[in-house]
Amino acid sequence: MKVAAPSARDFRRNPLTAAAWLALAAYVAYACSRLDFTWARFVSGLDNGARFIARMLPPHIEQPDALLTGLAESLEIAVLASCLGILVSLPIGLAAARNLMPAWASWPARALIALCRSFHPVIVAILFVKAVGFGALAGILSLAVGSIGFIGKLFAEAIEEISLKQVEAVRATGAPFMSLVSYGVLPQVFSRFIGFATYQLDSNLRNSTMVGIVGAGGIGGTLFAAFQRFDYDFVCAILLCIIGMIMAGEVLAAWVRGVFLEHGKVEEE
Amino acid sequence: MSRAWRRFGPAQRAARWSVYVFIVAAIVASARAVEIVPEFLYDAPEQMQDLLRRMWPIAFHHYPAGVHDALVDTLHIASLGTILAVAMAVPVALLAARNVTPSRPVNYLARLLLVSSRSVNSLVWALLFVAVFGPGALAGTLAIAFRSIGFVGKLIGEALEEGNAGPVEALTAAGAPWLSVLAKGYWPQVEPSFWAVVLFRWDINVRESAVLGLVGAGGIGMALDTALNLFQWDRVAMVLFAIFCVVVVAEVLVTQIRKRVI
Numbered sequence: 001m002k003v004a005a006p007s008a009r010d011f012r013r014n015p016l017t018a019a020a021w022l023a024l025a026a027y028v029a030y031a032c033s034r035l036d037f038t039w040a041r042f043v044s045g046l047d048n049g050a051r052f053i054a055r056m057l058p059p060h061i062e063q064p065d066a067l068l069t070g071l072a073e074s075l076e077i078a079v080l081a082s083c084l085g086i087l088v089s090l091p092i093g094l095a096a097a098r099n100l101m102p103a104w105a106s107w108p109a110r111a112l113i114a115l116c117r118s119f120h121p122v123i124v125a126i127l128f129v130k131a132v133g134f135g136a137l138a139g140i141l142s143l144a145v146g147s148i149g150f151i152g153k154l155f156a157e158a159i160e161e162i163s164l165k166q167v168e169a170v171r172a173t174g175a176p177f178m179s180l181v182s183y184g185v186l187p188q189v190f191s192r193f194i195g196f197a198t199y200q201l202d203s204n205l206r207n208s209t210m211v212g213i214v215g216a217g218g219i220g221g222t223l224f225a226a227f228q229r230f231d232y233d234f235v236c237a238i239l240l241c242i243i244g245m246i247m248a249g250e251v252l253a254a255w256v257r258g259v260f261l262e263h264g265k266v267e268e269e
Numbered sequence: 270m271s272r273a274w275r276r277f278g279p280a281q282r283a284a285r286w287s288v289y290v291f292i293v294a295a296i297v298a299s300a301r302a303v304e305i306v307p308e309f310l311y312d313a314p315e316q317m318q319d320l321l322r323r324m325w326p327i328a329f330h331h332y333p334a335g336v337h338d339a340l341v342d343t344l345h346i347a348s349l350g351t352i353l354a355v356a357m358a359v360p361v362a363l364l365a366a367r368n369v370t371p372s373r374p375v376n377y378l379a380r381l382l383l384v385s386s387r388s389v390n391s392l393v394w395a396l397l398f399v400a401v402f403g404p405g406a407l408a409g410t411l412a413i414a415f416r417s418i419g420f421v422g423k424l425i426g427e428a429l430e431e432g433n434a435g436p437v438e439a440l441t442a443a444g445a446p447w448l449s450v451l452a453k454g455y456w457p458q459v460e461p462s463f464w465a466v467v468l469f470r471w472d473i474n475v476r477e478s479a480v481l482g483l484v485g486a487g488g489i490g491m492a493l494d495t496a497l498n499l500f501q502w503d504r505v506a507m508v509l510f511a512i513f514c515v516v517v518v519a520e521v522l523v524t525q526i527r528k529r530v531i
């Protein structure tokens with residue numbers, strides 16, 4: 001293979017790149033002016049920030065009971081929402097896989113998944129608070145909806161990527177549909193399923209600390225109330241507890257992945 | 270002696286069983302402890318019907334005056350937040366990648382920054398920035414940016430670590446300065462994953478910026494909050510419809526760009 005000698009032209013600035021940088025700078029300037037960002041505001045904010053941090057330290061647990069029940073409720077919401085979400089999303093994900101299902105089954109399932117995915121759990125929680133009242137149930141249902149969207153989509157994609165040879169082999173023995181699924185399909189997607197189920201538990205744990213802001217149970221309500229009372233040292237304590245809980249959840253998820261997967265790796269975030 | 274073939278060894282089986290037992294125990298314990306008011310559940314269908322009836326017809330006439338500006342603001346918050354996040358995440362990612370920065374303490378420090386950015390939810394970041402900068406889009410943009418640093422930085426750092434060392438060594442051997450090694454050695458290798466990560470995060474940020482207004486951090490969430498507090502459910506439906514459309518368009522856009530360009 002002949003390699004062209006490098007010329008000065010190869011290292012010249014690309015005019016397109018320069019134009020892209022200019023466009024980016026212009027956009028940032030325009031967006032900043034539209035959103036009314038000014039230097040003065042930023043500087044006065046920094047002043048505020050120093051005072052804010054001073055008020056947050058040292059963290060102080062004002063109402064240990066509220067903190068503990070809030071954290072426990074968040075944990076319960078996350079566990080039950082993941083369980084419910086996974087149970088419901090498996091059949092929906094299976095129905096959405098276009099290589100196994102006819103179009104009349106996969107399109108409605110895909111539409112449902114898209115609908116579940118498009119709203120943030122906190123927005124869904126608002127609707128459920130209206131439907132089933134304040135409390136943990138609204139949180140569980142809204143996170144379950146989010147899980148259906150997430151797991152359903154990934155499960156359908158995983159099934160669409162499987163090798164059909166094994167499915168055909170099982171089908172050739174005259175196996176009924178359920179056996180086809182449990183012996184031809186599920187073993188091929190199991191490891192990926194573990195990956196996104198643990199990821200979802202993790203993400204539900206994060207969001208279960210937030211749905212309380214709109215009244216759907218968990219520590220979020222306590223946090224928001226403390227913010228509105230300007231009780232910043234309690235806010236700091238709650239935040240540290242939430243971060244601790246989330247990190248513990250990550251360790252737990254890593255343990256489950258380590259047990260079920262050989263290398264313990266997942267592709268998602 | 271009969272020997273049966275087993276797929277897993279005893280330790281593996283014990284570990285699997287302990288995971289199963291743990292999961293079942295967690296579900297049972299949560300189901301028993303969680304407080305659910307049954308009275309609320311009985312009239313849920315009725316409440317749902319009532320909700321839908323109040324939401325219909327959607328108040329489309331509200332869009333030009335009350336929703337459009339907030340919606341555009343939301344998009345700007347998401348885009349500007351992503352740009353800011355990338356600008357801050359790239360240096361941190363360079364420090365976190367072991368092959369780029371051969372110093373363990375610096376790597377760990379950078380990773381700690383990335384993890385702490387990710388473990389705080391964007392709504393919490395928004396609450397913090399609202400307390401500092403006051404309600405408005407500035408708090409929202411910074412919240413989006415600070416939450417995204419961890420995500421973008423982690424993925425770019427991993428892409429850098431997976432890069433091929435060959436071109437980098439060749440450049441170093443030729444005496445290329447540090448900036449040229451980055452620009453000609455690493456950048457071409459991580460460019461595709463860089464754009465994929467940025468687009469992916471922008472898509473997520475469009476969704477997230479829609480709720481930030483609930484805590485006062487600007488964008489369409491503010492319009493949603495106002496409508497909710499006034500129980501104007503037809504306007505709530507309008508806002509939700511607008512969010513749905515924007516999210517779907519953003520997702521289609523991102524998928525198309527990924528398919529065509531990357």
